[in-house]
Structures are given as structure tokens and as C-alpha cells.
Amino acid sequence: MGKSNTKSKFKDFLLTQGLKSTNQRELILEEFLRAGSHLSTEDLYLRLRMKNPRIGYATVHRTLKLFAECGIAEQRHFGDGQARYEASAQDEHHDHLICISCGKIVEFEDSRIEELQMEVAGEHGFSIERHRLELYGYCSSCSTSI
Amino acid sequence: MGKSNTKSKFKDFLLTQGLKSTNQRELILEEFLRAGSHLSTEDLYLRLRMKNPRIGYATVHRTLKLFAECGIAEQRHFGDGQARYEASAQDEHHDHLICISCGKIVEFEDSRIEELQMEVAGEHGFSIERHRLELYGYCSSCSTSI
DNA sequence: CGCCTAGTTGAAAACGGATTTCAATTTAAA
DNA sequence: TTTAAATTGAAATCCGTTTTCAACTAGGCG
Ligand SMILES: [Mn+2]
Ligand SMILES: [Mn+2]
Ligand SMILES: [Zn+2]
Ligand SMILES: [Zn+2]
Numbered sequence: 001m002g003k004s005n006t007k008s009k010f011k012d013f014l015l016t017q018g019l020k021s022t023n024q025r026e027l028i029l030e031e032f033l034r035a036g037s038h039l040s041t042e043d044l045y046l047r048l049r050m051k052n053p054r055i056g057y058a059t060v061h062r063t064l065k066l067f068a069e070c071g072i073a074e075q076r077h078f079g080d081g082q083a084r085y086e087a088s089a090q091d092e093h094h095d096h097l098i099c100i101s102c103g104k105i106v107e108f109e110d111s112r113i114e115e116l117q118m119e120v121a122g123e124h125g126f127s128i129e130r131h132r133l134e135l136y137g138y139c140s141s142c143s144t145s146i
Numbered sequence: 147m148g149k150s151n152t153k154s155k156f157k158d159f160l161l162t163q164g165l166k167s168t169n170q171r172e173l174i175l176e177e178f179l180r181a182g183s184h185l186s187t188e189d190l191y192l193r194l195r196m197k198n199p200r201i202g203y204a205t206v207h208r209t210l211k212l213f214a215e216c217g218i219a220e221q222r223h224f225g226d227g228q229a230r231y232e233a234s235a236q237d238e239h240h241d242h243l244i245c246i247s248c249g250k251i252v253e254f255e256d257s258r259i260e261e262l263q264m265e266v267a268g269e270h271g272f273s274i275e276r277h278r279l280e281l282y283g284y285c286s287s288c289s290t291s292i
Numbered sequence: 293c294g295c296c297t298a299g300t301t302g303a304a305a306a307c308g309g310a311t312t313t314c315a316a317t318t319t320a321a322a
Numbered sequence: 323t324t325t326a327a328a329t330t331g332a333a334a335t336c337c338g339t340t341t342t343c344a345a346c347t348a349g350g351c352g
Binding site: 020021024039041042061062081082 | 308318
Binding site: 121126 | 155262271273274276279282285289
């Protein structure tokens with residue numbers, strides 16, 4: 001999904017929810033789309049502060065939750081105790097490879113795994129709403145440098 | 147692994163680490179093995195308090211960490227913001243199906259999924275140390291009662 | 293046995309990220 | 323404009339986790 005597309009989706013969301021368009025919300029979305037993925041609230045807050053010291057942490061926090069509610073962002077947890085957010089690609093799902101040495105995050109998607117997950121869930125009578133698959137290990141750079 | 151086997155493994159661990167065997171540690175291990183799996187620290191603490199009001203939360207917390215360090219327990223996070231512990235089965239790994247309605251947790255293991263995970267990781271140059279696969283949805287009881 | 297010392301305990305405090313409060317401010321509908 | 327409702331940001335609060343610290347063992351040694 002393009003940036004302008006995402007922005008209009010958020011605008012629509014605000015309208016339909018009876019919420020207001022504000023300068024802060026625009027700045028935060030702008031920076032969120034500009035910055036790389038998997039940012040914590042703190043990460044984004046610090047980036048925003050450099051350009052505009054008038055933005056509060058609470059507003060960044062609340063706005064990221066709005067992004068998630070609206071469907072333009074997804075919240076993730078990679079086990080370090082803080083939430084991270086990434087822009088949603090339309091309908092596309094992916095899982096993560098995480099380097100436990102340097103923190104590098106690689107995204108992947110494997111339909112065979114997804115199918116097997118559904119199969120296993122079915123065998124246990126579960127209907128799956130969402131899942132989480134994270135592979136933790138060493139990336140190639142960190143493996144060779146040991 | 148049998149209960150007595152687990153207990154002696156913990157005793158050995160304490161010895162080799164220069165730690166001491168205490169009444170609290172014995173009571174906590176006893177109750178941990180008696181109680182069902184996927185207990186939070188608070189869960190275990192409350193169970194222990196009923197029988198012995200002289201056990202402190204901090205001790206339960208510290209002892210569960212010792213169990214994990216020793217290898218007789220594993221810490222899990224199922225997204226509700228609190229750590230849970232379960233007794234380790236020897237060498238056996240499993241993943242989880244979690245009902246988002248009633249909280250029921252079902253364990254499963256699928257070697258085909260595990261293999262595909264290794265394959266995917268290899269394609270990205272990662273060597274995997276551990277992983278986490280959780281399927282969230284509705285169990286059969288909760289599906290039909292809707 | 294008692295001593296002695298390192299390890300242990302539990303109440304309370306500190307921690308850290310997430311969330312809420314609230315008075316001042318801004319938005320946008322009327 | 324006027325006005326009601328939403329938003330903002332600093333600070334307070336929440337809540338599970340972890341640490342502190344003085345009192346209390348466990349267990350090695352004589
Ligand atoms: Mn991602
Ligand atoms: Mn389990
Ligand atoms: Zn790495
Ligand atoms: Zn259920």
C-alpha cells in the first residue's frame with residue numbers, strides 16, 4: 001500500500017470514527033511511514049522529537065494504537081518486553097527471523113507452514129484467528145563472526 | 147521425566163551451583179509439579195499461600211527462575227503480559243494452540259512444521275536456536291457456543 | 293554438637309513499559 | 323464566530339517483574 005493511500009485510509013478512519021485530524025497525527029503518520037519497520041513507541045517518539053520537540057510520548061503511543069485499530073499498522077512483540085509497530089502490507093501476512101546477536105529482523109512467508117498450521121489446528125478442533133511464528137537464532141554475519 | 151527424577155535433578159543443580167536446599171524450594175517444586183501447566187508466578191504463589199502463608203512472592207519468582215535455569219521448567223509468554231511456566235518434558239519440544247475465548251491451551255508438535263522452519267531459516271542464512279509458534283483461535287467448545 | 297559464613301528469605305521499594313488523568317488547547321460543526 | 327467535543331502533553335498511575343536489605347537459615351568445619 002502506497003503512502004498516500006495509507007494516509008487517506010487513516011483520514012477515512014478518523015472521519016468514520018468521529019475523530020479529528022490533527023497536526024500531530026499527520027506528523028506521526030508521516031514519520032512512521034518514513035522510518036523503517038519494527039519501531040518501538042520510544043523509537044518513533046525520539047525520531048519525532050528531533051524534528052518537533054512539541055510532540056508528547058502519550059500522543060505517539062495513542063496514535064500508534066489508532067494506526068493498529070485502523071489497520072494500517074500492526075503491533076508486534078519480539079520478546080524484549082516492548083511493543084513494536086510495522087506498517088501493514090495489504091492482506092499480506094509474514095513471520096519473522098530474529099538475530100539474537102545483532103537484532104536483525106528478516107521477514108518471510110511460507111504457505112506450506114501456514115497450511116500445516118491450519119491442518120494441526122483442525123485436528124484439535126480449533127479455528128484459528130491469528131498466529132505468531134518467530135525463529136530466533138544467528139544471522140549469517142553473526143554466525144561467521146563467532 | 148518423573149517427579150522424583152525432576153527433584154533430584156534440581157538437587158544436583160543446587161549442589162553444583164553452590165546453592166542451598168531449603169524448605170521453601172522444596173515446597174515450591176512440589177507444588178509446581180503437582181499443579182497443572184502454564185502457571186503464572188502469581189498462580190503458583192496463591193496455591194502455595196493456601197497451604198503455607200509463610201512463602202513470599204519474591205521467593206516463588208526466584209525459584210521459578212532457578213527451575214528454568216536448571217532446565218526443569220520453561221518460561222512462556224502467551225501475550226497476556228505475564229510469564230507462565232511449565233515443567234519441561236525431556237528433550238521434547240511442543241508448540242501451543244490457545245483459545246482466545248476460554249484460555250484453554252493445547253500442546254502440539256509437528257515435525258513437518260519444524261523441518262520447514264529449518265529450511266526457511268537456512269534460505270536466509272540463519273542458524274536457529276529456538277522458536278515460538280502459537281496459534282490463537284477458538285477451541286471446539288467455544289466455537290459451537292457462539 | 294555449636295560457631296561461622298555464605299546463601300536465603302520476604303516485605304517493601306524500585307523498575308520499566310504501557311496506560312490514564314486532567315487542565316489547557318485545538319478542531320470542526322453549527 | 324461560538325461552542326461542544328476531541329486532543330494534547332506532562333505527570334501520575336498501573337502492573338508485572340526485579341532488586342534491596344536486614345533478619346534468618348543451611349551446612350561446612352572444628
Ligand atoms: Mn515484520
Ligand atoms: Mn506447553
Ligand atoms: Zn545478527
Ligand atoms: Zn475455548
